[in-house]
Structure formats: structure tokens, C-alpha cells
Amino acid sequence: MIQLAHGIVAxxxxxxxxxxxxxxxxxxxxxxxxxxxxxxxxxKLERERRRPLPGGLGRVLGSxxxxxxxxxxxxxxxxxxxxxxxxxxxxxxxxxAPTFVYVIFWLGLVPASVLFGDVFRAFNPWRAIxxxxxxxxxxxxxxxxxxPLAYPERLGNWPAAAGIFAFATLELVASNGDRPExxxxxxxxxxxxxxxxxxxYGVEAWTARGEAFSVYFNLFSRLSPVExxxxxxxxxxxxxxxxALKPMAGTAPLLxxxxxxxxxxxxxxxxxxxxxxxxxxxxxQGLGLSPQRALEAAFLIGLVGAILLVYGFYRLGVIGxxxxxxxxxxxxxSRAFVHSLVPIALAYVAAHYLTLLLFxxxxxxxxxxDPLGDGDDLFGTADTQIDxxxxxxxxTWYWQVGFVVTGHVLGLTLAHDRALALYDRAxxxxxxxxxxxxxxxxxxxxxxxxxxQANV
Amino acid sequence: MLIAHAAxxxxxxxxxxxxxxxxxxxxxTQVRERRRGRx
Numbered sequence: 001m002i003q004l005a006h007g008i009v010a011x012x013x014x015x016x017x018x019x020x021x022x023x024x025x026x027x028x029x030x031x032x033x034x035x036x037x038x039x040x041x042x043x044k045l046e047r048e049r050r051r052p053l054p055g056g057l058g059r060v061l062g063s064x065x066x067x068x069x070x071x072x073x074x075x076x077x078x079x080x081x082x083x084x085x086x087x088x089x090x091x092x093x094x095x096x097a098p099t100f101v102y103v104i105f106w107l108g109l110v111p112a113s114v115l116f117g118d119v120f121r122a123f124n125p126w127r128a129i130x131x132x133x134x135x136x137x138x139x140x141x142x143x144x145x146x147x148p149l150a151y152p153e154r155l156g157n158w159p160a161a162a163g164i165f166a167f168a169t170l171e172l173v174a175s176n177g178d179r180p181e182x183x184x185x186x187x188x189x190x191x192x193x194x195x196x197x198x199x200x201y202g203v204e205a206w207t208a209r210g211e212a213f214s215v216y217f218n219l220f221s222r223l224s225p226v227e228x229x230x231x232x233x234x235x236x237x238x239x240x241x242x243x244a245l246k247p248m249a250g251t252a253p254l255l256x257x258x259x260x261x262x263x264x265x266x267x268x269x270x271x272x273x274x275x276x277x278x279x280x281x282x283x284x285q286g287l288g289l290s291p292q293r294a295l296e297a298a299f300l301i302g303l304v305g306a307i308l309l310v311y312g313f314y315r316l317g318v319i320g321x322x323x324x325x326x327x328x329x330x331x332x333x334s335r336a337f338v339h340s341l342v343p344i345a346l347a348y349v350a351a352h353y354l355t356l357l358l359f360x361x362x363x364x365x366x367x368x369x370d371p372l373g374d375g376d377d378l379f380g381t382a383d384t385q386i387d388x389x390x391x392x393x394x395x396t397w398y399w400q401v402g403f404v405v406t407g408h409v410l411g412l413t414l415a416h417d418r419a420l421a422l423y424d425r426a427x428x429x430x431x432x433x434x435x436x437x438x439x440x441x442x443x444x445x446x447x448x449x450x451x452x453q454a455n456v
Numbered sequence: 457m458l459i460a461h462a463a464x465x466x467x468x469x470x471x472x473x474x475x476x477x478x479x480x481x482x483x484x485t486q487v488r489e490r491r492r493g494r495x
Contacts, residue, residue, distance in 0.1 A: 019470040026474035271464065323486065434482055442475040449471040 014394060021397075022448040025405045026441045032409045033437050036416045037430050043421035045243035045414070050227065052234040061233040071128025078125035078187065080371060085184025088372030095180040096371035099363050101187070102171060102178065107357045110349050113217045117226035117233070120217035121207075126194045127214070130203040133195075148202035151209060156249030159197070161257050163190070163212025165307075168261035172268070173299040175292050215254065219245075219342050223410070242342055242414055247335040253311065255341040259443070260307030262348040266450030273302060313442055314341065320435030326423050336422055337436060340415040344443050347407020351400040351451055355391070362386045397451070404447045408440045415440075 014021075052058035060066065077100070085097035092098050112119050121127070138145055170177040170186055177183075197206045207214045221227075222241030227234055245251075267273050277298050284294035318334045328336070362384075369382040376382065391399075415436040416429075423429035 017467075019467055022471045023474055026478075030478075272468075320482070434485075438475060438478050438482055441478055442472075445472050445475050449468065452467075452471070 014397065018397070018448070018452045021401050022445050025401065025408075025444050025448060028405050029408055029412060029437065029441055029444060032412055033416075033433070036413060040413075040416060041420070041426065043417050045237065045240045045417045046421050048236070048240065048244065050229070050234050050236045052232045058233040059231070062228045062231040064231070067122055068128075070122035071124070071131070074123035074125035075128050077123075078191070082184045082187055084371040085180040085182075085187070088180055089374065090180055091373060092178045092180065093363065094367075094370075094373035096364075096367045096373075097180045097183045097187075098178045099360055099367055101183050103357060103360045104364055106167075106171075107349070107353050108361060109217055110220050110346065113221040114223045114346065115226075117224045117228060118218050118221035120213065120221075121228070124207065124211075124214060126191060126198070126211060127203060127207050130195065130198040130207075134203060148205065149200050151201045151205045154249055155210065156251065157209060157215055157254045158250035159210035160212045160215035161250050161254035164216055164254065164261070165257050166190075167212065168257065168264075168303060169300065172261065172265055173296050173303055175296060209248070216258070219255075219258075220346060222339075223343065223346065239410065239414060242339040243417065245339045245342075247338045252314065252334050252338045252341075255338060255345060256307050256311035256314065258345040259341065259348055260310040261303065262345075262352050263310060263446065263450060264303045264306035266352055266453060267306060268299070268302065270450070270453035277302070310443075314338075314439060317435045317439035320438065321432040324428060324431045324435075326428055326432065328422070336418055337415050340411040340418070340436065343407040343410035343414065344440070347404045348447055350403040350407070351447060354399060354403070355396055358390055359386055359388060362390075400451050401448065404444055404451075408444045411443075412437065412440050 053061065081097045081100055084095055088095045088097070109120055134145075170182070174182070194206070194211055197210055200206075201210070208218075209215065219242075222245060223239060224241065225235050225238045227236050227241060268277075277295070280298035280301060281291070281294040284297040285291060289297060315330070315334065318330050318337065321333050321337070322328060322330050363386055365381045365384045369379045370376045371378075412433075416433055419429035419433050419436075420426060423432065
């Protein structure tokens with residue numbers, strides 16, 4: 001349960017009640033749906049259209065030396081996180097590790113991925129170290145290394161979903177999940193598990209399907225017009241990266257974990273949760289757990305519940321879409337439309353964590369100079385402070401509403417385009433999208449309700 | 457206290473009214489279409 005600076009201040013003087021913003025957002029979605037039905041009669045995103053960056057810039061940015069440099073930076077930062085967490089002060093806000101992991105890495109890389117493409121792939125420390133070890137092993141062995149195991153199709157994105165769930169548990173359930181030492185230990189455990197998986201299935205296969213953060217940031221990067229392919233950075237039609245997504249086993253559960261974990265983080269501040277959490281904790285205490293563990297168990301139940309709620313709502317939309325006809329199975333439709341959940345996940349992350357990124361994100365300037373919290377000033381910025389006047393409460397609310405509406409309109413656009421490609425008859429495709437529209441309106445209402453709970 | 461709690465509950469309901477109304481309309485429309493198809 002993170003204690004970092006969210007900077008939430010009571011909103012005042014909004015021109016209309018907050019719940020009316022929800023109704024306005026729902027109307028925007030309905031109008032967008034009508035506009036899509038009229039103005040977007042054929043699928044546009046399924047066709048690939050790509051060109052490299054001009055002047056050879058694409059080749060330079062995607063070149064092996066740049067990739068090696070970025071990977072080295074990522075590996076060094078991984079080392080700093082572990083060292084600072086284990087050897088530095090255990091005061092959360094004075095140690096480099098918690099702010100870097102929970103704010104700069106977990107939150108900061110999301111907009112970076114949306115704007116600049118899959119930047120994490122270049123900076124991924126585990127991929128960089130895995131490739132370096134593989135290169136050394138090939139050089140030392142002077143012969144063929146045994147081939148890695150074939151990645152099981154049934155495994156799909158399930159390991160990534162489990163990894164993101166584990167991270168959410170550390171962030172939202174564990175009592176001391178932000179304690180620097182615990183952040184460092186979790187990093188070491190995750191690194192060990194990742195290297196073992198890479199040894200079994202190969203670095204690239206594991207990175208593409210199973211490594212939690214690679215898959216997570218890659219999903220967001222598919223919204224970006226920037227793409228790297230065959231070592232060349234280029235531009236593509238926005239959203240087309242998501243249309244090209246090949247869902248597999250575990251992709252829908254992964255999106256449910258992504259949206260559900262943010263849902264729970266917001267709901268944990270709501271009276272609906274704060275009212276029942278003590279009773280749930282009492283139940284576990286009655287089973288013999290300590291008060292701390294009982295509370296963690298209650299929060300774990302809440303987190304799992306939120307994920308199941310999100311997954312269940314999506315499946316409801318899929319079953320509804322199936323009911324209009326077309327002969328598609330629920331599983332086929334679930335995979336066909338799962339890519340439309342990515343902009344919703346982005347909307348939830350952007351809206352809920354906007355102030356955490358803007359406020360606590362500033363702390364990296366003094367934490368970089370004093371990573372252990374022992375009085376160092378490596379870059380001369382140790383005396384800088386967080387500027388809480390960067391954005392006001394009302395402006396925050398407007399940005400949050402903007403993110404929520406934009407994300408859901410993008411989701412609607414992706415679903416609409418996919419329906420046109422999937423169904424033989426355009427009319428049937430549009431009718432199937434009534435249910436996806438219901439899902440989008442539902443997620444919009446939920447997002448705005450969750451954001452309003454911080455002000456209750 | 458009771459009034460404050462009721463107001464809070466009503467506000468929560470207000471947030472989800474659009475999706476409930478839309479789902480209700482969707483179900484009614486689909487049931488009517490099925491009846492017309494059978495009739």
C-alpha cells in the first residue's frame with residue numbers, strides 16, 4: 001500500500017456535479033459510436049502501412065550499438081535499484097528504489113511507450129543481460145548450444161498475467177511493499193525467475209510472451225505511431241499496432257489484471273471498501289492470522305474480486321456480441337476484441353496515477369543525487385523539492401475525465417474496425433458493437449466513479 | 457448521518473445509471489427482435 005505523494009487535494013467549484021461528467025462522458029461515447037457507424041464503413045486498421053524515419057534516422061535509432069547502450073543503461077539502473085534498496089535508508093520517500101520502481105518505471109514508461117513506441121524493449125535489463133550471457137555462452141562453448149525448449153502455446157501470456165498480478169499484490173496488498181529492502185528483494189526474485197525462464201525458452205521467446213513487463217509495455221506501445229522492425233525505427237498508422245496484436249491464451253486475463261488492479265487501487269479509497277474491509281480482516285483474524293496478515297488477506301480478496309469483476313464484465317460484452325449471430329464462439333470473439341481493452345487500461349492508468357507521476361515523479365531529481373538517502377549529492381540536485389503547485393485539483397479532474405473519455409473512444413474505434421473486418425455483413429457487425437458500447441460505457445462510469453472516491 | 461449516507465448511495469447510483477439504462481434498452485431491443493423473428 002504505497003504511501004508516495006499522490007498530491008490529492010479536494011476539488012471545489014466544478015461547474016456541474018462530478019456524476020454529471022459521467023453522463024456527459026457516456027453521451028460522448030454514444031455519439032462516437034453513431035459517428036463511427038456512419039463515417040467508418042470499412043476496416044482501415046487491419047491494413048499495414050509503415051515507413052521508416054527519414055534521413056537514415058530510423059536505422060541509427062534501431063542500430064545494434066544504440067540497443068546495446070540502452071540495455072547497459074537498463075542493467076545499471078537495475079543494479080542501482082537493488083543496491084539502494086538493500087544498503088540505503090529504509091525511509092520510503094528518501095530511497096531511490098521505491099520511487100524509481102513504482103513511479104518512474106511502472107508509471108513513467110506507460111506514456112513513454114505510447115509516445116515513442118516500445119522503448120522498454122531497448123532498455124529491458126533482463127533482455128540485455130540474457131542476450132549478453134547467451135553471446136558469451138556461444139563464444140565460450142565454441143559449438144552449438146542446446147536449442148531452447150519450444151514455448152508452449154497453452155502458456156501464452158499467462159506468465160505475464162501472473163507477473164503483473166504479483167507486482168500489483170506487492171504494490172496494493174503487501175503491508176510493506178514500498179519498503180526499499182522489499183523492493184530490492186522482489187527485484188532479485190523476479191530477475192532470478194526471468195533468467196531461469198529465458199534459459200528454458202530462449203531470451204526472445206520469453207520476452208515476447210512471458211516476461212511480464214515486456215508484454216505489459218509492448219501492449220501500450222502498440223498505440224504509438226512509432227515502431228521498430230528489423231532494426232529500423234519507423235512510423236505506422238496510430239492504433240494499427242493494436243490491430244496487428246495476435247492474442248493468445250492469457251491475453252484477456254492479462255488485460256483484466258491490468259484494469260482490475262487500478263480499479264482496486266481506486267476502490268480501496270471508497271466507503272464501499274473501507275466499510276467492509278475490517279469485517280473481512282476480522283474473519284481472517286478469526287482463522288488465526290495476525291492483524292497485519294489478516295488485513296493483507298482482505299486486500300488480496302479485494303484485488304482478486306476487482307480483477308474478476310473486470311473480466312466478467314468483458315465476458316458479458318462478448319456473450320452479448322455472440323447473441324446477435326455470426327456463428328463465432330465466445331472464445332473467438334473474446335480474442336478478436338481483447339485489443340480494444342488496451343486503450344481502456346491506458347485510460348485507467350493515466351487518470352488514476354496522473355498526480356502520482358507528476359508529483360512523486362519530481363522526487364527522482366533529488367533521489368538520483370542521493371539514492372541511498374545518506375546525504376550524497378552526486379548531480380547537485382539533492383536540495384530540489386516537489387512542486388505541488390504544478391497542477392491544481394480542478395485541472396486534475398478535467399485531465400482525468402479527458403483521459404477516460406479519450407481512452408474509451410479509442411477502444412470503441414478499435415472494436416468497431418475489428419467488427420467490420422470480422423463480420424460478413426456490416427449491419428451485423430454494428431449490432432454486435434452495441435454490447436461493446438455497453439462495456440465501454442460501463443468502464444467509463446466505473447473509472448469516473450473510482451476517481452471521485454478520492455474526494456469522498 | 458443517514459441523509460449523508462443516502463446521498464452518497466444516490467450519487468453512486470447516478471454514476472452507473474447510463475450503463476444500466478443502456479443495458480436495459482439493449483436487452484429489451486434484442487428480445488423484441490427475437491419475437492419479431494419468430495412471429
